[in-house]
Amino acid sequence: MAEEHAGVVREKKALTHDIVNLRIQLREPDHMVFRAGQIIRLSSQPYGDKPSVTRTYSIGSLPSDAGFIELNIKRAPDGVCTTWVFDHLQEGQDVRFQGPFGKFMLSASSAPAIMIAGGSGLGPIRAFAMEMREKGMVKTTWCFFGAQTHRDLYYRDDFSRFEKELPDFKFVPALSNEPAESNWQGERGLVTDVVKRSIQDLNGWEAYLCGPPGMIEACLKILQEKGIRDMDVYYDKFA
Ligand SMILES: Cc1cc2nc3c(=O)[nH]c(=O)nc-3n(C[C@H](O)[C@H](O)[C@H](O)COP(=O)(O)OP(=O)(O)OC[C@H]3O[C@@H](n4cnc5c(N)ncnc54)[C@H](O)[C@@H]3O)c2cc1C
Incomplete structure (x- = not known):
């Protein structure tokens, strides 16, 4: 069931010139029941004249990486949330999100x-x-x-x-x-x-x-x- 989460960014790593990986430690609660591929709704914090916004991101890590989730975020030119992620959000900073949602996940089938x-x-x-x-x-x-x-x-x-x-x-x-x-x-x-x-x-x-x-x-x-x-x-x- 989707719930409110508070976490802390433990690592923010550039994967390419316009994609970063965020490794977020879950704090409150300190765990989440999810499947890889499901989504969360991340809330940005206000900066400049931009208010807090909520945007959807896919979980790119496994539940066995207990207590953490990873997101890959691509910069959208002048995008409110991604500008916050790239230019303002720092390692050690708290983040808030809701989740998990969605049904995009691997089936158990052995079909190719x-x-x-x-x-x-x-x-x-x-x-x-x-x-x-x-x-x-x-x-x-x-x-x-x-x-x-x-x-x-x-x-x-x-x-x-x-x-x-x-x-x-x-x-x-x-x-x-x-x-x-x-x-x-x-x-x-x-x-x-x-x-x-x-x-x-x-x-x-x-x-x-x-x-x-x-x-x-x-x-x-x-x-x-x-x-x-x-x-x-x-x-x-x-x-
Ligand atoms: C199911 C789902 C999963 C997703 N998973 C991921 C993921 O894992 N990784 C990821 O990077 N993204 C993902 N997204 C996309 C993500 O949710 C955001 O849409 C994206 O990060 C842009 O958010 P933003 O606030 O930075 O941009 P926004 O502020 O929403 O703007 C988006 C773009 O539109 C332009 N724009 C805004 N307003 C106007 C306007 N009035 N006129 C002209 N142009 C305008 C902006 O310049 C920007 O380029 C996912 C979306 C969905 C629906």
């Missing part, structure tokens, strides 16, 4: 899964991979990550490890705006186009999508064309 993330949406997808590893799940998983250039990539070491440690896990980062002359050896183009040419038939698969609304809408169309059932598609639109 396609996971597609954009921007800060990679946080909960990484948590799903950690959950699969923790539970010893055997599940064919293709995980696509859409970014613009190589400076938007993060968690590459984590995903390399998942490829080694999970029985059938593939990570495919795709860059849509990487300069032609760069030495990037991976996929180029919109992540939707990369998905389109990488997997032909998704009949019997599950899908987990997490990221900006435009990416989700485009992905839903492609997944449908490839034969996935609506009931097997789970997504969180970062609207």
